[in-house]
Amino acid sequence: MTEEPVEPETDAPAPTDEAPSEPVEPETDAEAQSAEAPSSDVGRELRVRSRRGFIVAGVAAAAGYGAWRLLDGAAKIGGVQWPLRRAFEFEERLTEAYFKPSRLSPTFSTEAITRARINGGVGLGPDVGAASWRLRVEGIDGRAPSELTLDDIKALPRNDMITELRCIEGWSIVVHWTGARLTDLMARLPPPRGTRYVAMETPGRGYYVGLDMESAMHPQTLLAYEINGQPLSWQHGAPLRLAIPIKYGIKNIKRIATIRYTNIRPADFWAERGYDWYAGH
Amino acid sequence: MMKRLEKKHPLAIRWFHWINFPILALMVWSGLLIYWANPVYRIGIGSHTLLKMTVAEKTYEKLHVAYRLAEGISFHFFVMWFFAINGVLYVLYTLISSEWRFLVPNRHSFAEAVQVLLHDLHLRREAPPPRKFNGAQQIAYTAIILMGLGSLLTGLAIWRPIQFGWLTALFGGYQAARFFHFWITIGYVVFFVVHVAQVVKTGWNNFRAMVIGVEVVND
Numbered sequence: 001m002t003e004e005p006v007e008p009e010t011d012a013p014a015p016t017d018e019a020p021s022e023p024v025e026p027e028t029d030a031e032a033q034s035a036e037a038p039s040s041d042v043g044r045e046l047r048v049r050s051r052r053g054f055i056v057a058g059v060a061a062a063a064g065y066g067a068w069r070l071l072d073g074a075a076k077i078g079g080v081q082w083p084l085r086r087a088f089e090f091e092e093r094l095t096e097a098y099f100k101p102s103r104l105s106p107t108f109s110t111e112a113i114t115r116a117r118i119n120g121g122v123g124l125g126p127d128v129g130a131a132s133w134r135l136r137v138e139g140i141d142g143r144a145p146s147e148l149t150l151d152d153i154k155a156l157p158r159n160d161m162i163t164e165l166r167c168i169e170g171w172s173i174v175v176h177w178t179g180a181r182l183t184d185l186m187a188r189l190p191p192p193r194g195t196r197y198v199a200m201e202t203p204g205r206g207y208y209v210g211l212d213m214e215s216a217m218h219p220q221t222l223l224a225y226e227i228n229g230q231p232l233s234w235q236h237g238a239p240l241r242l243a244i245p246i247k248y249g250i251k252n253i254k255r256i257a258t259i260r261y262t263n264i265r266p267a268d269f270w271a272e273r274g275y276d277w278y279a280g281h
Numbered sequence: 282m283m284k285r286l287e288k289k290h291p292l293a294i295r296w297f298h299w300i301n302f303p304i305l306a307l308m309v310w311s312g313l314l315i316y317w318a319n320p321v322y323r324i325g326i327g328s329h330t331l332l333k334m335t336v337a338e339k340t341y342e343k344l345h346v347a348y349r350l351a352e353g354i355s356f357h358f359f360v361m362w363f364f365a366i367n368g369v370l371y372v373l374y375t376l377i378s379s380e381w382r383f384l385v386p387n388r389h390s391f392a393e394a395v396q397v398l399l400h401d402l403h404l405r406r407e408a409p410p411p412r413k414f415n416g417a418q419q420i421a422y423t424a425i426i427l428m429g430l431g432s433l434l435t436g437l438a439i440w441r442p443i444q445f446g447w448l449t450a451l452f453g454g455y456q457a458a459r460f461f462h463f464w465i466t467i468g469y470v471v472f473f474v475v476h477v478a479q480v481v482k483t484g485w486n487n488f489r490a491m492v493i494g495v496e497v498v499n500d
Binding site: 043050052060081084087088091100103106164168170270274281 | 285299303316321350351358359441443446450455489492495497
């Protein structure tokens, strides 16, 4: 099996290709003598061409299989063969170059809302309620880390959006989210100018995601405290989770305990398990 | 009767064809690893399902395609570039070399395709005309290129549904794009089965021409 195109020119015989109906020019001078080639000469010509054609085909197939074995057996970075990881990163740069924050995830009417499927409980921990919960923000420009209560978040402008949550598994649901824009929090507790990433973690760092700054600043990136008009349940990430339709569901981290601004590319739970770090739309 | 060799398939087209074969196989295989995570499609009318496009979980495991979503995505998003590049170069080649004239159907192709079909089903004695590609082939080989384009565009619409939101909307939304992406792939599988059956039926001389470029013609 090959996965890389072999250059058509490579060590292959190059018969001069003209109109298909034209007779084949013999390969050797001796054969060129016989314009009205008897069958035996045609047979010889065919044998020469067949041998060469099938040897080239065999070599190409072997080379392709070898390339496949190399790729499949390549050292892994974050659970995936390094050339595939590099491809993810290349595609991330392409997308970031093309990215416009004005491109929004489509929004829907309330009739389009689907059942809020429960999926993924990594890092949720025990259901202890919201009273003792605090959101810790680290890496604020020129300031010590700050701790906020849910009321602090609710004091920020309230936003509603009905958007599609696309799971990396291929299914999607339409959800009504209510919450504060992450950019509004970041305006109050700003990162240093030019900060590249935002990291988020659940209590005890059971689950963690990394976001590029443009996606974090996207107008549809919400710190959500309600789902479909109800306060978040424990399974949906109470008391505060991320609703980020510009990314796959895996980045919509539940039960956020820590937000950190950083210039070091943050670790990401699923990116360490073979998935694309960027995971963006 | 005089035997002679005649040029059939240009070198470039043979390379594009044979390079595409393993690439497309890898795309279908990695696509299956992805599909396993959400195998929702079916053939049916209304609520009546004729065939679910899935198998039992145990069968997925026996086929070694279960729990390999991350692997499927990473291979799919790597090999897709080679699929696209090889396809674009092929189309450019057929345009520049005028090979497209043999490949693109004309106004006679559809009637001829029906005759070819009837002949293949042994309902019509008369064989298709001895041209490079008959009407049925022209339709099939052009359709497969349009399907390739369809795979690339629906794939783009699933891959970056917000940055290419206009394209995703054109297909009727994210799930609709995924739906078309899946069924085009089933189309490849059907094409493959028919194509291989036809090649086997037509014989060695024809197959060999796709490797060495020339075929033996009896005058």
